[in-house]
Amino acid sequence: MKAAFDGNTIRMGKDGKALYEQSGYGRPEADGLRLSPQEALYLIHRQKIEVPGYSFDTLFAEFSSQPTFMRSFLVYRDLRERGYVVQTGPHDFRVFRRGEKPGKGESVYLVRVLSERDPIRFEKLIEEVMASRNMRKQYILAVVDDEEELTYYEIKLQKLAAAQNPLPPLGQHEAILIGKSAMVRTSPGSDLEQAGYGKRLDPERMILGPVELLSLMENGTIRLMQGQDEISTAGFLALASETDKELAGKIAVYNELRANQFTPRTGYKFGHHFRVYCGRNVHSDLLVHAVEKEAVLPMSAISRSVRMAHSVKKKMFFGAVHSSGIQFVEFARIKL
Template sequence: MKAIFDGTVIRLGKDGCSLYEQSGYGRMEKEGIRLSPQEALYLLHRQKIEVAGYSFDTLFSEFADQRNFMRSFLVYRDLRERGYVVQPGPHDFRVFRRGEKPGTGESLYLVRVLSERDPIHFGKLIEEVVTSRNMRKQYVLAVVDDEEELTYYEIKLQKLADACSDVSELPSFDAMLTGKSAMVRVPAHSGLEQAGYGKRLDAERLMLAPVELLYLMGKGTVLLKKGSEPVSPDKFLALASEADRELTLKHTVYTELRGHGFTPRTGYKFGHHFRVYCGKNVHSDLLVHAVEKEATLPMSVISRSVRMAHSVKKKMFFGAVHSSGIQFVEFARIKL
């Protein structure tokens, strides 16, 4: 089949309509079909069409100056080679279920193409996932690294399940301020420890981390004192934030997790704010990192986070904090 490129658009005559009808290539027009650059190059490379005056190399050169074209073509080619029908979509691509195509089936994925160094803006990401969800599609990031290898990530907005574990009422305790944390005199295997708080210093003393202390003070479970003087939650927050500028953010996410019956503990050894337990599970189920909703993180950082979580058989959540609440965003590698 012969196509014509006028410097802007690539078109096939009516003999090209079979490509649309059989395999979902292009957009139907009165005189035939119009191909996207990615479609035209892929068909040219597969020797399905000819473009007058152009080889694959020269046509590729025509499009190469378009922003992000190389990575876009690589993703398009990979999806086609996997047996999917792919068309331009609300994000970058709309991908149909295997065996389905426009007119006879529904698209399954909405795909956004990124490089490994592109920033992830959580506010924008959440908006795009919501759009996909409203369209009943799965939102997928297709990430191209510096060696032109592809990795696919499914992004979900998760709601925490309630009553993950029984939350029993705790008696009140006095705590003594010790630097940026606090010490509580309680016997071993106390209710605090059973509920997943603190680190035992010795048989009589339990050390509470700042985020635990803030939560328990807010619940009225712990009264913090420095000497004989009480210390308010606001005063302690200001004091502890001098050493940890993320404390307010972490406290917000910690409080949300505790409110759903989860047990958050430090996730430092995994490179994140919290490792999170559900019920009486011996191993944690989630890694959770708190971020501002308007924050940005490089895709390479998120990739390392997901790899770490998967290697220890946990899910990777980012808790995006904003004025109206917290949106938990799950990143998971998938094989299409």
């Protein structure tokens, strides 16, 4: 079958409608079929159509004047060869369940195509995931690296469910400022220790780190003293923030996790803010990193985070901090 290219659009005559009806290619028009550049190039490569005056190579070169075309075509080809029917929009592609096509089924994935160096803008990402969820679709990032290899990530907005094993109630304690941490005199098995706070210094003392200390000061559990003077929450926040510019965001995410009866501990050895215990498991269940909702991170950095979480059998969450609350964004590698 032959198609015509006018420099902008590839169209086929009425005989092209069979491609749509049989395999979901293109968009039907009154007098034929309109193909996207990715569809047309794929069909030429599969020797299903011809475009007079063009070979696969020359047409590929023509379309590649668009900066994102190469990776877009690679993702389209990969999805097609996995047995999916793929159409453009509303993000980059919408993908139907295997065996289904337009008019005879619904799309299940909305796919955004990125390169490994593209930035992830959390505010935009959250908007797109919410839009996909409202359409009852799964939101997928298809990332093409510098060697043209593909990795797929499913992105979900997670609402934390309360932990199954509630933490014990806390009594009031007095702490002494030690640098930018605090020391509390408390015996082994105390309420603080059972609730997953602090690090025991000896049988009579515990050390509380800045984030957990601020959280406990905010809820009235800890009264922080320096000599005879009590230090306010705002005063300690200002002191601790001198050496930790991310502290305010970390506290917001920490408090949200604690509000759901989870136990956050430092995630430093995993390269993230928190490792999180969601019950009474011996090992933590999540890695969580706090970011501002307007934050921008390179996809390569997120890829490293997801790989680390997967290697230690944990889920990877980013806690996006906004004035309206915390939005937890989960990144997970998937095989389509």
